[in-house]
Amino acid sequence: MSAPDPLRDEARLQEIADLDLLSPDVDPILADLAERAASRLGLPVSLVSVVLDEALHVAGFHGPDGLWLAETRGHPVEWSFCATSVRTRAEFVVEDAESHPEHRSNPLVTQDGVRCYAGVPLISSRGHVLGNLCVVGLEQRSFAEEDLAVLRALAEEAVRRIERRRVA
Amino acid sequence: MMPSPPGGAFRLPGYDLQEPSEADAVAALERVFGPERAADRWSRACREAGVLAGHLATWAQLGRAVASLAEQGGTTAVVARSMEIRMRTFARLSASAAAAAAGRQP
Numbered sequence: 001m002s003a004p005d006p007l008r009d010e011a012r013l014q015e016i017a018d019l020d021l022l023s024p025d026v027d028p029i030l031a032d033l034a035e036r037a038a039s040r041l042g043l044p045v046s047l048v049s050v051v052l053d054e055a056l057h058v059a060g061f062h063g064p065d066g067l068w069l070a071e072t073r074g075h076p077v078e079w080s081f082c083a084t085s086v087r088t089r090a091e092f093v094v095e096d097a098e099s100h101p102e103h104r105s106n107p108l109v110t111q112d113g114v115r116c117y118a119g120v121p122l123i124s125s126r127g128h129v130l131g132n133l134c135v136v137g138l139e140q141r142s143f144a145e146e147d148l149a150v151l152r153a154l155a156e157e158a159v160r161r162i163e164r165r166r167v168a
Numbered sequence: 169m170m171p172s173p174p175g176g177a178f179r180l181p182g183y184d185l186q187e188p189s190e191a192d193a194v195a196a197l198e199r200v201f202g203p204e205r206a207a208d209r210w211s212r213a214c215r216e217a218g219v220l221a222g223h224l225a226t227w228a229q230l231g232r233a234v235a236s237l238a239e240q241g242g243t244t245a246v247v248a249r250s251m252e253i254r255m256r257t258f259a260r261l262s263a264s265a266a267a268a269a270a271g272r273q274p
Contacts, residue, residue: 008199013243054250074253107183
């Protein structure tokens with residue numbers, strides 16, 4: 001029997017509900033962190049993601065106008081780079097998505113041109129991985145330890161802001 | 169508005185994304201809550217949406233049932249949001265594909 005998938009763990013999903021992370025008023029308190037992540041790492045897109053059971057929800061967004069992701073505020077979870085961190089509880093870096101074994105056939109890569117990704121998990125005070133603070137680029141690139149340190153600091157600030165929303 | 173019924177048979181080319189269906193919604197609920205609790209939640213959502221569980225005939229009916237599911241709150245609302253996002257993504261990318269096929273941008 002295989003281990004249960006953390007994505008569908010009811011306690012983790014309850015934590016997302018308790019923190020009211022699906023509310024539209026979350027973006028204004030997280031968007032500046034996404035903007036800072038993109039700016040500091042010199043990449044066009046950054047998200048504060050919340051990984052649900054079957055979809056990624058965009059809780060905070062920074063990116064150019066016209067991206068469909070800004071309209072849908074999410075995408076199917078099977079396309080999600082951020083879901084990896086929910087399962088591993090670790091940072092996840094993809095420097096060349098076209099050659100990455102898990103993501104080279106991902107539609108975000110084949111159709112939308114994603115080429116690099118770096119994400120740091122958002123872990124609540126109750127120990128649940130909610131999602132990631134991540135950056136996304138359209139060209140291959142490497143990520144230095146200093147880059148990840150920037151993301152870690154912004155992820156910690158995101159969790160602090162998120163925890164203030166706890167309703168249960 | 170999407171075509172009806174939401175049978176889940178159509179796959180969006182390139183994205184290999186299947187049109188969301190009632191069966192997908194029920195399966196998602198079952199993966200989180202197990203069959204019995206999932207059935208309770210779905211039947212209640214359909215009843216309150218004024219549609220017949222197991223017999224949703226249109227995309228609009230599926231949307232109403234999922235919206236009703238979201239009103240149950242808590243973890244059920246989280247699962248409902250997943251379904252909403254999958255429906256929005258399918259609709260948005262289908263529209264883009266149709267527009268591209270017609271030689272214009274949406």
